[in-house]
Amino acid sequence: FHAKQGDDGASLEAYQKALTSAPGSAAVLFHKAAAEARTLDFDAAIADLTKARQLKTDDQLSVRIEKELGRLLVRNRQTPQALEVWNGLLAENPDDQDLCEDVIELHIDEGLYKEAAELSAALIGRTKDKYLAVTRRLRLGDIRYRAGSRAKALETYAAALDDVGHDTWIEREILAQIVKTT
Numbered sequence: 459f460h461a462k463q464g465d466d467g468a469s470l471e472a473y474q475k476a477l478t479s480a481p482g483s484a485a486v487l488f489h490k491a492a493a494e495a496r497t498l499d500f501d502a503a504i505a506d507l508t509k510a511r512q513l514k515t516d517d518q519l520s521v522r523i524e525k526e527l528g529r530l531l532v533r534n535r536q537t538p539q540a541l542e543v544w545n546g547l548l549a550e551n552p553d554d555q556d557l558c559e560d561v562i563e564l565h566i567d568e569g570l571y572k573e574a575a576e577l578s579a580a581l582i583g584r585t586k587d588k589y590l591a592v593t594r595r596l597r598l599g600d601i602r603y604r605a606g607s608r609a610k611a612l613e614t615y616a617a618a619l620d621d622v623g624h625d626t627w628i629e630r631e632i633l634a635q636i637v638k639t640t
Contacts, residue, residue, distance in 0.1 A: 461493055469493045484515040488523055491530070500534040521547065521557065525564060532568040541573060548577075555581060562597075571605030592621050592628060596635065603639055611639050 461469040473490035480486060487510035494503035507527040511520070524547040531540035544561050551557050558581050565574035578598040585591040599614035615636045622628045 461489065466493045466497050470497070482513055484510040484513040484519060484523065487513070488519065488526070491526065495526075495530055495533075500530050504530050504534060504536075521551075525560065528561075529564055529568065532570070537570070540568075541570075555584070562601075566601060566604070571601055575601045575605065588621060589628075592618050595621075596632065599635060599639075608639055612636060615639065 459469075459472075470490065470493050473486055473493060476486045477483065477490070487506045491503040491506040491510070494500075494506065504527065507523055507530065510523050511527065515523070524543055528540040528543040528547075531537070531543060544564065548558060548561060558577065562574050562577050562581070565571070565577065575598060578594065578601055582591055582594045582598060585594055595614060595618040599611045599618070602614055603611035615632055618632050619629065622632065
């Protein structure tokens, strides 16, 4: 309730009380860490997420904990540790392409364009669906463009053109991206 109302101080007190009655609750630690992050207490949030990841929890919460831990480590200028967390998460779930896309977006959100491009290229290599591969290739072009690598972005868009039909909406989209980039 307090977190939804934006009262992080009161929510932190409530989470602390909840931890006295349920000290082994990864969910409480996760939500407490979120409140701590909103108050910019990254060290405490990281400590709580580190504790939460050691506790037994369901897979969905475990993934959320790892994603958030990586995000806070980047914000706390601990980028190598964040990348280690995210790479470990991907290693534990090698076939989860949606998770891989989520981690790519986390990289982009935190300005880690080189790492996002590498991960995106690897994902494209594993993509069997031709349409999905083209859309992911477009995303890779966007990442490279945002990273300031116009030439590589143009190469990526041009490579995507080879995989689409003529006079299709996707061809028009790719051409629009090329025009925007030049």
